Amino acid sequence: MTHWISYSEPSASRISDTLQGLGESTVCHPVTSILPLPLPQPMPETKPDLVIALSQHAVSAYLSNYYRPTHRGAKVVAIGPATAQGLIDADNFDVQVPDDANSEGLLAMPVLQQLGKNQSVWLLTGEGGRDVVAQALVNRCNLSRFNLYRREASMPKALPSRGVKSIWVGSIHGLQQVSAGASSLGLKKHTTLVVPSARVADHARRLGWYKLVICQGNGPEQIHRACERIADD
Helix, strand or coil, X not given: CEEEECCCCCHHHHHHHHHHHCCCCEEECCCEEEEECCCCCCCCCCCCCEEEECCHHHHHHHHHHCCCHHHCCCEEEECCHHHHHHHHHHCCCEEECCCCCCHHHHHCCHHHHCCCCCCEEEEEECCCCCCHHHHHHCCCCEEEEEECEEXXXXXXCCCCCCCEEEEECXXXXXXXXXXXXXXXXXXXXXXXXXXXXXXXXXXXXXXXXXXXXXXXXXXXXXXXXXXXXHHHC
């Protein structure tokens, strides 16, 4: 039996490496491809009062294609540790991360609570998604949204014949892709689904999945605890 990691890269490989270090068998088959989106016009040269990074894909696209030396030292809020890491490695930013790695945790941070009308804020994100942060801030500051990538469905045609012990999904979009393709892959909805939050778990239940493990964060300790819960099931 194996764990199917349906996350997009590079998260899929990181989770897989940790699971294999625990003696688990894994297969990485992302259900979405990440495709870059060109901006209709260049980003401003002048750094904003705050940058909000909602995914590591957005961070990667920004650093590769849009970062300018004049942005150096910008204050950045990243939605979670994986998103923050690329910015930290760049060593050009003042990076903060919320206690809870989700939109609600991010919006609860004092730096966002204290935003004013005249403050410039860049939102680094992808096409689609929840839009919770954008909707919450659009009337509270001078918000500029930059969609730096889009997702495209990329379901595997088959999975290993030895069977699937659990499916790891990273978002509601990924969950929807897995759920739509489960039957064609011979998977039943009693297969254990590992999800990143209670919100994704609630959505999974509405889609008919009922063996759920919440793994908040992709660190070794969180993944180890998730494996123990899968084994208990």
